Amino acid sequence: MKDWMKIVDANLIPINEGRKVSVNGVEVGIFNLGDRFLAVKNSCPHQKGPLSDGIVSGGSVFCPLHNWKISLQSGRVENPADQIDCSVKTYHLEKKGDDLFIQL
Amino acid sequence: MKTKLAMIGNGMAGIACLEEIFKLSSEFEVTIFSEEPHVNYNRILLSSVLAGEKKLDDIYLHPLEWYEKHQIDLKLGVKAADIDMKKKTVTGSDGSIATFDKLLFATGSSPFIPPINGVDKEGVVIGGGLLGLEAARGILNQETNTTVVHLADRLMDVQVDSIGGDYLKSSIEKMGVNVLLSKITTQLNGNGRVTGLTFKDGQEIPADFVVIACGIRPNVELAKTTGAEINKGIVVNDLMETSHPDIFAVGECVEHRGKVYGLVAPLYDQAKILAKTMTGQKDEGYEGSVLASKLKIMGIDVFSAGSVQGQEAEEEVVKYEDPVLGIYKKCVVKEDKLVGAVLVGEAEDANRLLEMIRSQEELGEKRTSLLFPPPEAEAGSKEDVMSLPDTHTICGCLGVTKGDIVSSIISGGIKTMAELKEETKASTGCGTCTKTCNKILKTVSGADFSEDEKDILCKCIPFEHEQLRVIIESQELKSVQDVLEVYGNGHGCPKCKPALSYLVDQIWCGGHEEDRSSRFINDRVHGNIQKNGKFSVIPRMRGGITSPDELRKIADVADKYEAKMVKVTGSQRIDLLGVRKADLPKIWKELDMPSGHAYAKAVRMVKSCVGEDFCRYGTQNSIGAAIELETRLENLYTPAKVKLGVVGCPRNCAEVTVKDIGLVGFEGGWDVVIGGASGKSVRAADILISVQEEEEALQMAMLFFQYYRENGKYLERTYDFVERIGVEKIRAKTVYASEEEKKGFLDRLHKSKEKSFDPWKREAIKPENPLQFKELDLVEPTDKSALINKK
Numbered sequence: 021m022k023d024w025m026k027i028v029d030a031n032l033i034p035i036n037e038g039r040k041v042s043v044n045g046v047e048v049g050i051f052n053l054g055d056r057f058l059a060v061k062n063s064c065p066h067q068k069g070p071l072s073d074g075i076v077s078g079g080s081v082f083c084p085l086h087n088w089k090i091s092l093q094s095g096r097v098e099n100p101a102d103q104i105d106c107s108v109k110t111y112h113l114e115k116k117g118d119d120l121f122i123q124l
Numbered sequence: 125m126k127t128k129l130a131m132i133g134n135g136m137a138g139i140a141c142l143e144e145i146f147k148l149s150s151e152f153e154v155t156i157f158s159e160e161p162h163v164n165y166n167r168i169l170l171s172s173v174l175a176g177e178k179k180l181d182d183i184y185l186h187p188l189e190w191y192e193k194h195q196i197d198l199k200l201g202v203k204a205a206d207i208d209m210k211k212k213t214v215t216g217s218d219g220s221i222a223t224f225d226k227l228l229f230a231t232g233s234s235p236f237i238p239p240i241n242g243v244d245k246e247g248v249v250i251g252g253g254l255l256g257l258e259a260a261r262g263i264l265n266q267e268t269n270t271t272v273v274h275l276a277d278r279l280m281d282v283q284v285d286s287i288g289g290d291y292l293k294s295s296i297e298k299m300g301v302n303v304l305l306s307k308i309t310t311q312l313n314g315n316g317r318v319t320g321l322t323f324k325d326g327q328e329i330p331a332d333f334v335v336i337a338c339g340i341r342p343n344v345e346l347a348k349t350t351g352a353e354i355n356k357g358i359v360v361n362d363l364m365e366t367s368h369p370d371i372f373a374v375g376e377c378v379e380h381r382g383k384v385y386g387l388v389a390p391l392y393d394q395a396k397i398l399a400k401t402m403t404g405q406k407d408e409g410y411e412g413s414v415l416a417s418k419l420k421i422m423g424i425d426v427f428s429a430g431s432v433q434g435q436e437a438e439e440e441v442v443k444y445e446d447p448v449l450g451i452y453k454k455c456v457v458k459e460d461k462l463v464g465a466v467l468v469g470e471a472e473d474a475n476r477l478l479e480m481i482r483s484q485e486e487l488g489e490k491r492t493s494l495l496f497p498p499p500e501a502e503a504g505s506k507e508d509v510m511s512l513p514d515t516h517t518i519c520g521c522l523g524v525t526k527g528d529i530v531s532s533i534i535s536g537g538i539k540t541m542a543e544l545k546e547e548t549k550a551s552t553g554c555g556t557c558t559k560t561c562n563k564i565l566k567t568v569s570g571a572d573f574s575e576d577e578k579d580i581l582c583k584c585i586p587f588e589h590e591q592l593r594v595i596i597e598s599q600e601l602k603s604v605q606d607v608l609e610v611y612g613n614g615h616g617c618p619k620c621k622p623a624l625s626y627l628v629d630q631i632w633c634g635g636h637e638e639d640r641s642s643r644f645i646n647d648r649v650h651g652n653i654q655k656n657g658k659f660s661v662i663p664r665m666r667g668g669i670t671s672p673d674e675l676r677k678i679a680d681v682a683d684k685y686e687a688k689m690v691k692v693t694g695s696q697r698i699d700l701l702g703v704r705k706a707d708l709p710k711i712w713k714e715l716d717m718p719s720g721h722a723y724a725k726a727v728r729m730v731k732s733c734v735g736e737d738f739c740r741y742g743t744q745n746s747i748g749a750a751i752e753l754e755t756r757l758e759n760l761y762t763p764a765k766v767k768l769g770v771v772g773c774p775r776n777c778a779e780v781t782v783k784d785i786g787l788v789g790f791e792g793g794w795d796v797v798i799g800g801a802s803g804k805s806v807r808a809a810d811i812l813i814s815v816q817e818e819e820e821a822l823q824m825a826m827l828f829f830q831y832y833r834e835n836g837k838y839l840e841r842t843y844d845f846v847e848r849i850g851v852e853k854i855r856a857k858t859v860y861a862s863e864e865e866k867k868g869f870l871d872r873l874h875k876s877k878e879k880s881f882d883p884w885k886r887e888a889i890k891p892e893n894p895l896q897f898k899e900l901d902l903v904e905p906t907d908k909s910a911l912i913n914k915k
């Protein structure tokens with residue numbers, strides 16, 4: 021079993037926004053969806069856009085560079101339709117008390 | 125000699141009957157007494173007007189031209205006051221007299237006029253039926269505390285069963301309406317003005333105003349004086365004849381087989397039969413209607429038809445419930461026929477079920493797909509609608525069948541929904557069948573089909589810009605999330621969220637509730653995102669004027685924060701390209717220059733030329749005017765970026781005739797030009813007006829600027845806006861508008877300006893969110909014991 025690392029006070033991430041954290045050099049986008057927190061690799065499968073800067077919609081984020089839509093739960097590309105085989109890595113994120121923990 | 129027909133009442137049923145009569149005969153000369161001062165309108169959509177979703181103009185059914193075409197003597201705002209059956213005359217409240225051979229009562233029931241004025245705090249609706257709930261929704265939108273008081277132990281008790289009532293109650297409550305059930309109101313308290321209500325059980329609640337929606341009372345007072353038989357309503361037989369040979373009646377004022385109907389579908393059935401009777405084409409007559417109703421509150425779907433309780437002998441009940449999604453479906457089957465249905469939470473399937481109830485076909489195999497349509501009939505497939513029988517009713521409100529629609533498309537060469545509505549009236553009632561009509565039209569008219577020009581913002585919130593502005597304003601919605609939750613799909617997307625962010629800001633002149641998650645990253649960090657995730661910084665240099673001191677600061681910052689490039693932009697300012705997000709607040713602070721908004725849909729620069737101070741041809745102080753204009757408009761957001769310029773003579777060195785707004789100086793005055801472009805399109809600006817003084821020129825530019833802010837669609841540059849609206853109209857609405865209107869524009873502009881701010885200055889000191897610019901860099905401690913194992 022891998023270790024869980026404490027990253028940040030969850031209250032600092034506004035609802036429906038993402039923030040970038042680098043954990044041991046890996047850049048991770050963490051997102052507050054209101055009812056849950058999710059984490060994906062912070063690099064769009066298209067041209068490495070910083071997903072944490074995208075607009076969150078439902079359970080997905082739209083990349084700020086060219087608007088690809090990526091599911092935060094599965095990491096899969098949802099749009100454009102011909103790219104749905106691409107995906108980004110997702111990470112386990114858990115909230116305990118006020119803090120967020122990540123497992124890489 | 126034509127038959128003189130006097131009709132009292134100008135409502136939906138009466139007019140529907142006249143339409144039928146005109147189809148069958150041209151032998152009638154019609155006079156209409158209409159107590160209401162306007163032409164016939166769609167009363168069903170009145171709740172939408174109350175809720176501010178529609179304007180009265182949107183819901184008129186028959187324009188004045190229709191009355192003229194049929195040579196109807198329409199007495200608007202004239203109540204029929206007296207009838208003399210011996211002389212056969214009707215006397216109007218204005219003293220006018222109409223003689224008749226036949227008299228038609230279409231007086232409806234007592235109108236329902238909620239006294240809403242928006243200042244009250246506590247609104248109470250007595251009656252939890254269809255109208256009561258729709259009224260409550262209307263009041264809620266006016267930001268009033270709203271309570272619905274209902275006599276029965278569940279809402280809409282006539283239409284839904286007790287479980288359905290629970291589902292309905294919880295969605296109504298979620299909307300923010302308080303619901304009190306099993307309460308008999310015995311008294312309205314207060315002296316002259318309501319202060320509260322008392323119930324039979326002794327409980328009292330406060331109220332600033334009360335809406336009574338406890339059912340309908342047919343308007344029969346006047347009909348009583350004619351000697352025709354009256355009970356609850358004007359009594360008619362199956363041929364829609366009253367007890368008097370020259371008197372007829374149709375609509376909500378009618379009682380047929382002991383029943384008074386308060387929904388349009390049965391009234392239209394009546395109207396058709398009556399038209400036949402009056403034109404001498406008697407047929408089998410009217411046998412009563414299956415009642416079906418739909419609650420028209422956005423986000424709360426309720427449908428009910430036929431017998432819904434399912435407690436009678438031989439009635440079998442088929443049910444489905446999902447408490448989490450709030451969906452409840454129930455069908456009542458009797459002798460293998462569907463006799464009733466209730467849908468709460470999701471009513472897309474309403475028409476299919478209603479048709480099964482109306483046709484009384486044997487269910488047979490269809491029984492297995494009662495609650496969910498069989499997959500092959502999935503909505504969207506063309507076969508689905510086209511395989512319906514011609515007798516299938518598509519528009520329940522107006523009783524239009526598939527056959528009617530298909531034949532009028534073919535015979536009338538119809539290509540658009542607008543034409544289809546005009547021709548068949550289908551989907552002009554509650555509008556829920558619009559999709560189906562559209563599908564039939566597409567299939568039947570094939571290649572001829574053309575989409576109505578409708579320009580909705582986005583699928584998440586399917587309204588046009590103009591409608592959204594009305595909704596946001598009348599509903600007093602102050603944040604993007606509020607708009608999306610009440611009128612959209614709740615979460616929005618990168619297309620609609622920034623647009624709504626702009627609209628709430630513009631409408632409330634900066635007094636909206638800012639929701640940063642709805643903004644594009646550029647607007648959250650006040651810089652332009654670049655291909656590698658870095659940002660660019662372009663400080664404001666009003667009029668393109670800078671100083672050695674500023675240049676030094678720029679140079680220092682560029683060095684210190686390792687800007688990848690320093691570039692003179694196409695807009696007379698300087699760009700620091702490729703800096704890190706984390707450094708932005710520090711850069712702003714050290715530059716100590718205002719944001720140039722180069723990243724936003726906002727006022728960009730005002731370019732200038734050297735002008736009269738230096739140039740040998742200069743006729744006007746272009747630099748001064750440019751700096752003044754930029755100072756007045758900077759920090760304001762716009763539908764799309766706005767680039768301006770001022771030049772001192774028509775040589776136009778700063779290219780202002782290809783800018784959104786430009787001032788072109790000449791000897792003795794200024795041309796104010798608008799709508800120029802030199803980006804994706806190239807367009808020479810139009811002259812808005814020529815004036816003499818600089819201050820006048822600035823005011824004219826500001827008028828257009830605010831007009832564009834209030835009427836432009838999001839992302840619509842002025843070059844499209846000016847073409848869409850037309851320069852003539854823009855002139856009439858801005859520079860040639862009344863002094864009062866002009867003052868209105870400028871006042872709102874000033875109000876927005878007062879609330880506006882320089883985001884760099886604000887966030888350099890204290891970012892909105894502490895993590896917005898921070899880079900969190902975590903390294904796993906080498907001492908493993910510090911790690912939290914399994915949290």
Ligand code: SRM
Pocket residue numbers: 652653654655660662691692693694695696697698699720722728729767801802803804805841
């Ligand atoms: C920096 C600059 C180019 C330069 O080095 O000179 C620039 C850079 C960009 N322009 Fe521009 N435009 C710049 C002047 C212009 C001009 C010239 C002018 O302003 O006089 C035009 C033509 C005039 C006009 O706007 O009509 C211009 C027409 C566009 C357009 C086409 C707009 C249109 O509707 O026709 C876009 C795309 C858009 O807005 O949709 C665009 C979009 C962009 C964006 C923001 C693309 C983007 O979304 O990232 C570029 C950002 C690059 C970056 O990495 O920062 N830029 N752009 C100029 C900044 C001016 C400033 O000081 O603020």
Ligand SMILES: Cc1cc2nc3c(=O)[nH]c(=O)nc-3n(C[C@H](O)[C@H](O)[C@H](O)COP(=O)(O)OP(=O)(O)OC[C@H]3O[C@@H](n4cnc5c(N)ncnc54)[C@H](O)[C@@H]3O)c2cc1C
Pocket residue numbers: 132133134135136137138139157158159160167168169170171202203204205230231232233235236255258343346374375376377385386387388389391418420521554
């Ligand atoms: C807010 C609201 C929502 C509704 N929603 C739905 C719905 O979703 N579905 C549905 O099927 N139905 C709905 N209805 C009911 C539907 O609108 C009515 O059943 C229908 O309009 C009745 O038509 P009518 O012609 O009989 O009466 P009305 O349309 O009421 O017309 C009667 C007219 O006669 C006039 N009049 C009366 N006496 C006189 C006189 N002495 N002289 C001159 N004029 C006179 C009245 O002023 C009135 O204009 C709704 C009604 C309201 C008010």
Ligand code: SF4
Pocket residue numbers: none
């Ligand atoms: S023209 Fe403008 S948008 Fe195109 S590459 Fe150059 S800066 Fe970018």
Ligand code: FES
Pocket residue numbers: 064065066067068069083084085086087088
């Ligand atoms: S980098 Fe994400 S869409 Fe292009």
